[in-house]
Structures are given as C-alpha cells and as structure tokens.
Amino acid sequence: MSEAANAETEERTVPRVPLFSPGRIWVLTMSTFTQLVRMKTFYFLIIFAVLVAAASNLNLLYTPAQKLRMLKDASFGAMSIFSWLFAIAATAVLIPRDLEDRTLYTILAKPVPRLEYLLGKLFGVLLTIGVALVVMQVLFTGFLFFREVTVLAAERQALEAQGGMSPEDIQAQLELIRAQGVQWQLLYALVAIFLKAGVVAAVTMLVSTFASSTLFTMIVATIIFLVGHFHKLAAGYWLHELGDSLVAKLVVKPVIMIIPDFRVFNVTENIVGGTPVTTGAMLALVGLALLYMAVYSAVALYLFIDKEF
Amino acid sequence: MKFGRTTRKTVAVLALLLVFGLLRTPLESRMTEKFVASGLITEVSTSQLSSAVGQSTVLAVLGGLRPLVAIYLTLHAFDAWSYREWDTVERDYRLITTLLPEDIDSWKTGAWHMAYNASASALYDDPDIPEAVGKKNSRDWILKGIEFLKRGIEQNPDSSTLHQELADIYRQKLEEPCLAARHYKLAMEGDRPRSFVPRFYGYFLARCPGREREAYDFLMELYHQGEKQRLPTLISRIKELEEKLDVPATHRIPDPDPDVEILKKYPHAKPALP
Numbered sequence: 001m002s003e004a005a006n007a008e009t010e011e012r013t014v015p016r017v018p019l020f021s022p023g024r025i026w027v028l029t030m031s032t033f034t035q036l037v038r039m040k041t042f043y044f045l046i047i048f049a050v051l052v053a054a055a056s057n058l059n060l061l062y063t064p065a066q067k068l069r070m071l072k073d074a075s076f077g078a079m080s081i082f083s084w085l086f087a088i089a090a091t092a093v094l095i096p097r098d099l100e101d102r103t104l105y106t107i108l109a110k111p112v113p114r115l116e117y118l119l120g121k122l123f124g125v126l127l128t129i130g131v132a133l134v135v136m137q138v139l140f141t142g143f144l145f146f147r148e149v150t151v152l153a154a155e156r157q158a159l160e161a162q163g164g165m166s167p168e169d170i171q172a173q174l175e176l177i178r179a180q181g182v183q184w185q186l187l188y189a190l191v192a193i194f195l196k197a198g199v200v201a202a203v204t205m206l207v208s209t210f211a212s213s214t215l216f217t218m219i220v221a222t223i224i225f226l227v228g229h230f231h232k233l234a235a236g237y238w239l240h241e242l243g244d245s246l247v248a249k250l251v252v253k254p255v256i257m258i259i260p261d262f263r264v265f266n267v268t269e270n271i272v273g274g275t276p277v278t279t280g281a282m283l284a285l286v287g288l289a290l291l292y293m294a295v296y297s298a299v300a301l302y303l304f305i306d307k308e309f
Numbered sequence: 310m311k312f313g314r315t316t317r318k319t320v321a322v323l324a325l326l327l328v329f330g331l332l333r334t335p336l337e338s339r340m341t342e343k344f345v346a347s348g349l350i351t352e353v354s355t356s357q358l359s360s361a362v363g364q365s366t367v368l369a370v371l372g373g374l375r376p377l378v379a380i381y382l383t384l385h386a387f388d389a390w391s392y393r394e395w396d397t398v399e400r401d402y403r404l405i406t407t408l409l410p411e412d413i414d415s416w417k418t419g420a421w422h423m424a425y426n427a428s429a430s431a432l433y434d435d436p437d438i439p440e441a442v443g444k445k446n447s448r449d450w451i452l453k454g455i456e457f458l459k460r461g462i463e464q465n466p467d468s469s470t471l472h473q474e475l476a477d478i479y480r481q482k483l484e485e486p487c488l489a490a491r492h493y494k495l496a497m498e499g500d501r502p503r504s505f506v507p508r509f510y511g512y513f514l515a516r517c518p519g520r521e522r523e524a525y526d527f528l529m530e531l532y533h534q535g536e537k538q539r540l541p542t543l544i545s546r547i548k549e550l551e552e553k554l555d556v557p558a559t560h561r562i563p564d565p566d567p568d569v570e571i572l573k574k575y576p577h578a579k580p581a582l583p
Contacts, residue, residue, distance in 0.1 A: 284340055
C-alpha cells in the first residue's frame, strides 16, 4: 500500500472532531448538574417547604388578600435569595473543584474546546437553578391554591352572614382576593428570578476565570451583585456633587459602565404584587439577560482560553 | 513577560466591559424608564428609608427584597399593636407604605390602626389621663389616620377603597357629613365602587347643610332605579327630605315610612340610621 493510501485510510478511521458540539456541551451540563445535586443542593427545598407552610399558616388579623400576598412575597423572596446565592456559590466552586479533582485536566486533554467547557459549566448551574425554581414554584402554587380556596370560602361565608351586601359586592370582594391568588402571571416573576440568577452566574464565572481562590470569587461576585443594585443611584449623587470633574470622568462613570445594573430585574416584586406585565416587556428582559450572559461568557473565555493549569 | 501578558489582558477585559457598558446603558435606561412608567419597578426613596431603618435594610430593599422587608415590618407592627405601642405601629405602616405604595390594603390597615384602634386606646386605656386630654389625643390619632389615607389617595387617586375608608372615618369618627359625602362621591367615581356607596353618598349629602335639594334629587334618582335600591334607610331619608324641603303631597313617594312602621310594630325599638 502506498503512503498516500495509508494516510487516506487513517483519515477515514479517525473521526473528524467538530469544532463546536452541542452534544458535548450537553454532556458537560449534565455532569455539572449531577455534581451539584451530589453536593446536597436540593436540601434547600426542605427549608423552603417549611417556610411556605409557616407563611401560609400565619393568621394575622389582616384582610384575606393581604394573607395571600404575604405568602406570595415570602415565597418569592426565598426563591430570589436562593437563586442568586446559589448562582454565586455554585459557579465559584465549580472550576476550582474540577482542578482539585483533576477532572479539568482529563476534560481539557480531550478535544473539548474551552468555550464548551465554560458553557457546559454555566448551563449546568442554570439547569440546577431552573429545576430548583420549578420545584419551588410547584410547592408554592400548591400551598397558595389551598390557602386561596380556604380564604375565599371563609370570606364568602362571612360576607353572606354579615348581610347588607349585594351578590355583586360579594363577587367584587372575592375577585379582589382572587387577584392575589394563583395567577399565570406569577410564572413571569419566576422567569425574572431565573434571568437575574443567570446574569449573576455569568458574572461569577467571569470572576472565577481570573480569581486566585473560591473565597475571592464569592466575595467579588457578591460585591458586584450588591453594588449592581444601587450604583446608579449612588452615581447620580456623586455626579451631582463632583460635576464634570476628572474624578467623575475617570472613576464614577467607568464603574457605572462596567458593573451590571441588576435593578431592571427587580420587576419580580411588582409582578407578584399584581402589576400586569406584557409579553413584550418580558421578551426585552430575556433579551437583556441573554446579552449579559453572552458578553460575560465571551470575556470569561478570553481570560480562560490560554490559562495554564 | 507573564506580567506583561496579564496587564494586557486586564486592560483588554476592562476595555471590553467598558464598551459593552457604553452600548447597553442607553438600552437599559430606556427599559428601566418604561418599567417604572408601567409600574413594574417601584422607585423607593432611600433617603426617607435610611433615616428610619438601618443601612442593611436599605441594601435589602434595593437588592430586590422589598416585599420581604415589608413582611418583617408588618409582623413588627402586629407585635407593636398587641402591646398597644401606637407610635411604633404608625412608624411601621409609614415605612410599609413607602415600600409598597400600590398596596391598598396596607394604607387601609395603617389608617384603621390610627383612626380607630389608637384613637380608642387614647380615650379608654389610661384611666389616669384627664378626659379632656384623652379626647384631644384621640382626635389627634383620628387626624393622623385621615392624613395617612390622604397620602395613600395621592399615590392611588383612583382607589374607591381608600376614598370609602376616608369617608367612613369622617362619618363615624368626626361626624362630618359634608366631607363624608364628598369622599363617597369620589369612591363612586373610582376603580371598584361598592353597590351601596351611591346610597351612602345620598344619605350624607342629605345631612350636609344647604345641599338638601341636591341630595333629594339624587336619592329620588336612586329610588326610581327600582325595588333593589328602595331600602328602608333610603325611603326614610327621602321622607325626611320631603318634610324639610316641603315637597308637595302629590310628588311625595307612596311608601310608608319604615321608621314609623317599625315603631308601630315594636313600640320600644330605636330607629337604626347609618
């Protein structure tokens, strides 16, 4: 056999490795998800269930609508805290853990592009947050539905016994309570929480690509998260005080530009309170979150691509 | 060599993030403005909050945990209520409504605590306080409740519930029929008026000096709407106005006066008026 024929046979037997493979990303996503599940992440759900049960049994002498709103606010508050805290902690831990377990060397020694590795890790964290949020939403909806039914029955009975109210008045009162009960719109609030967690995870991944330790990543990501909620407010004050000075130009303005603005994702609070939200507004929010995740992942790849381990 | 590469990369990353920031800021600002205008984001006055609560609470409020802070304050107010610490209840409700200005129930509950609970407590809870002082303190709490509701109405001008609550306070606690009628009318024109509110507007307009004719015309309009509106109080009030306005016998309503009917049936009964 000639040399050319040998080369041709070799080329035919060794499969060509695609430059970008969604399949490989999916494998990495699932392995990250398994890794996070093994870290007993979902134990948080037990605490959440206890919290929702406690909030739904809080019988303060307030209106039925207030009782339902309190349950919703407590549950969505807990979901929000869980999602951003988890996004920071889980993402900060993943790369150092892979280094410690030497899994990173095994993966990168294979024909896996570093972009796919980073995306696999990010999607794994997002999948875990997504699954946890869905489970929490199902749990919460069950409690809210039960509470709504109980509260409506009690209110109807009380209004009928009280007398002096027309059936239309009773219906109007019950509608006000129903407005604070189970609504499809609450799913939008869940999506907003997920998007915010996604951006937080992408920021944390970016920090972890240059950080020297897990602790450093967690602290920096938490600071960025907190500052991202009020830096525009604070900057407004500073810019008013400093005017068009050099400090304003060199320090304040660049900081506003670099740190993400998380306030825009705080729509959850009012959606839960009953403010109607349009699909257009939600799509804009999804677009913004995807843009953040794409840019931060690209910058993270730029730092990670030639990092030596 | 390595230091040079690290510096180069750091500068490049900062430049990339800065360019991204420049591109996204106008887009984000437009989105935030739209969300604020459509009520999806509430801008909380941090200066108002920071003087009343700690910095960490302000941070929690800004960090998307506004409703959780409001829940904490609601529980705190409930606790203060059980110990009759009315100043704390008032402070907590002012904060709760700063955090949740669109929550009608919080405005209503806060005003109820001030105008009814705290005012009654000022009158009866401390036997050592002279009666005149107790009455003055009680009235002060009623006025605080009214001022609180007026702030709620400023934030939610279309709320029938808040106008009705205010009218109820004027009616029950201050016996001001003209002001009560004014707010029942505003409740009628609001977002979710109750079916009895127009009747109440008529009843208290009838009690307002100089507006009897207007009240009579309005109550007659309700009377002509049919049996559903012809409740004993409505008939009784029309009869009173017929006497007061000296309406000719041919124009008077044929219904018997319910108060007289009751007195005929139960001689010791007291006529019930709203």
